[in-house]
Amino acid sequence: MSSFKVAVLISGNGSNLQAIIDSFKTNKLIEVCCVISNRQNAFGLERASKAGIRNYFIDHSKFVSREEFEKELIQVLEKHNADLIVLAGFMRILSNVFVDKYIGKLVNIHPSLLPKHKGLDTHRKVLDGNDKYHGVTVHFVDNTLDGGPICAQSKFEVQTQNIEELEKKVHELEYAIYPKVIKEIAQGKMYLSEGKVIKK
Numbered sequence: 013m014s015s016f017k018v019a020v021l022i023s024g025n026g027s028n029l030q031a032i033i034d035s036f037k038t039n040k041l042i043e044v045c046c047v048i049s050n051r052q053n054a055f056g057l058e059r060a061s062k063a064g065i066r067n068y069f070i071d072h073s074k075f076v077s078r079e080e081f082e083k084e085l086i087q088v089l090e091k092h093n094a095d096l097i098v099l100a101g102f103m104r105i106l107s108n109v110f111v112d113k114y115i116g117k118l119v120n121i122h123p124s125l126l127p128k129h130k131g132l133d134t135h136r137k138v139l140d141g142n143d144k145y146h147g148v149t150v151h152f153v154d155n156t157l158d159g160g161p162i163c164a165q166s167k168f169e170v171q172t173q174n175i176e177e178l179e180k181k182v183h184e185l186e187y188a189i190y191p192k193v194i195k196e197i198a199q200g201k202m203y204l205s206e207g208k209v210i211k212k
């Protein structure tokens with residue numbers, strides 16, 4: 013049986029990528045097939061190299077349009093027969109064409125309890141809003157910003173006013189929830205059907 017192939021798209025540190033790599037290192041059924049970054053200095057590229065995973069820097073700024081950039085992305089994804097595309101701190105908006113092509117095969121992790129706090133600076137927003145809870149969301153990507161159908165969330169009670177502490181806690185939850193969701197999708201236990209997440 014061939015393995016379920018996961019492509020990870022990043023722009024930066026790649027600590028979620030690392031958690032995913034570590035989770036599936038010894039799993040024969042799930043494989044990180046490639047890592048793609050739109051930023052050359054993304055530390056995640058080094059993490060991928062260290063783990064022996066093919067990795068690519070695709071410079072979005074050298075393309076005339078979003079679609080041209082995405083054509084190159086698609087070439088790499090197809091070359092590696094990616095079954096699932098995992099956005100892990102990927103800081104580019106993807107076009108509707110790309111999203112529609114990979115609908116149900118494209119997931120993102122967002123550092124808030126969506127639908128609360130879409131976009132950036134979520135920890136600051138949590139503190140400013142005096143929120144009782146904070147957390148993370150994994151969702152299928154659709155053509156809305158941070159608005160796609162939710163796969164899973166985990167949360168904690170806010171007990172600090174310190175952004176770094178909040179971020180650390182959020183990261184801990186991310187490292188657990190993202191590999192778990194990826195595994196469930198790979199096993200066919202979770203999928204998108206007519207815009208809804210089905211869990212078996």
Ligand code: GRF
Nearest residue numbers: 025026027028101121122123
């Ligand atoms: C994570 O907090 C994730 O929720 C957000 O971007 C951050 C990426 O961090 N989408 P890293 O690159 O995985 O360390």
